[in-house]
Amino acid sequence: MPEGRNLPVLTKVILHNFTLYQNNRHITIPIDEGVFCLAGANGMGKSSFLAAINFGMTGAVPNPRRNFNSVDRFYNDATSFSGRYFDGRVSQEDRSEATITLDFRVGGHLYSIRRNFFEPQMLRGLTITDLNGYSILETEEWNRTDRHNAYAARITEDCRMAGYEYFVFMQHFLLTFDERRHLLFWDTRAANMALFIAFGVDPQDTQRSESLRLKIDGAE
Numbered sequence: 001m002p003e004g005r006n007l008p009v010l011t012k013v014i015l016h017n018f019t020l021y022q023n024n025r026h027i028t029i030p031i032d033e034g035v036f037c038l039a040g041a042n043g044m045g046k047s048s049f050l051a052a053i054n055f056g057m058t059g060a061v062p063n064p065r066r067n068f069n070s071v072d073r074f075y076n077d078a079t080s081f082s083g084r085y086f087d088g089r090v091s092q093e094d095r096s097e098a099t100i101t102l103d104f105r106v107g108g109h110l111y112s113i114r115r116n117f118f119e120p121q122m123l124r125g126l127t128i129t130d131l132n133g134y135s136i137l138e139t140e141e142w143n144r145t146d147r148h149n150a151y152a153a154r155i156t157e158d159c160r161m162a163g164y165e166y167f168v169f170m171q172h173f174l175l176t177f178d179e180r181r182h183l184l185f186w187d188t189r190a191a192n193m194a195l196f197i198a199f200g201v202d203p204q205d206t207q208r209s210e211s212l213r214l215k216i217d218g219a220e
Helices: 046-058 071-087 144-159 164-173 188-198 203-219
Strands: 009-016 026-030 099-106 109-116 125-130 135-138
Touching: 009 046, 046 071, 046 099, 046 109, 046 164, 071 164, 099 144, 109 144, 125 144, 135 144, 144 164, 164 188, 188 203
Parallel strands: none
Antiparallel strands: 009 026, 009 099, 099 109, 109 125, 125 135
């Protein structure tokens, strides 16, 4: 039997100095249990809101011009692309202070993270508690890179994933519908990877499968 997975359950979103939403410089949105609906005309920023949430949680924004080849390549490319994505949504004046804060639950732990939109592998804030509010991890004195690394290790463990890159993959390909159309049922390679994860295939076997796939592509 495959090991069960835990997935994030979002409870609050805070956007600060996100220039695209210039009429409200500080937005706090509680997300209660049930269905959360975001409605608006074309061009109002609905997709950007979803991308901001995913970036806050993973530090990555997928490049719409790149197909999925492997988990590692997807993560590295999406991480480097994120700055270009937010260039058109956050002004130069707001870059240093534009942040997203997310509160969410994973299994028996409550997370609160804060990330600048141009620091994909850093965190400006991180707290983790149990469901009773007792601290699991205190990072106030840590630098931003160490916070991100601690977050990556902890959420990988709490979600029961083989690695942080696999968590990023699941967040973008399983838990998100976007306009790129690079979703599981329309992308055979992404679907294969999701099945490996769902059925608990050994991570080393999964990586070997990815490596063989890339070699086949090169031979073709």
